[in-house]
Amino acid sequence: MPTVRTTMRPDQPIEVGEAEYLDLQRQGLLVEPPEPPAVMPVTKKAVPSATSKEG
Template sequence: MHRVRTTMQPDVEVEVSDAELLDLERQGLLVKAPSATSAPAAAPAKTPPAAKAKES
């Protein structure tokens, strides 16, 4: 059994079987739990001043 949260009731954990889990994933109905180990997204690279001058 798997404990998941759905988009229909994100505040409630539900136990589902393997087949139900697969169906919910295919339908996009699972709430993505934030991973504690994932790093935050990197900031976009700054455009160097020389490149900005070429755009003008």
């Protein structure tokens, strides 16, 4: 049995059956859990190496 939060009572988690869960989901009455913040990928800066010799 899934535990859900509804838009009518978002502060109270309730246990519902599979059919009731689908009905609530279809009606848009479920409160979605907050998404974790997006993490930006770390990019490395191009740094000239000390061993490379130019010109």
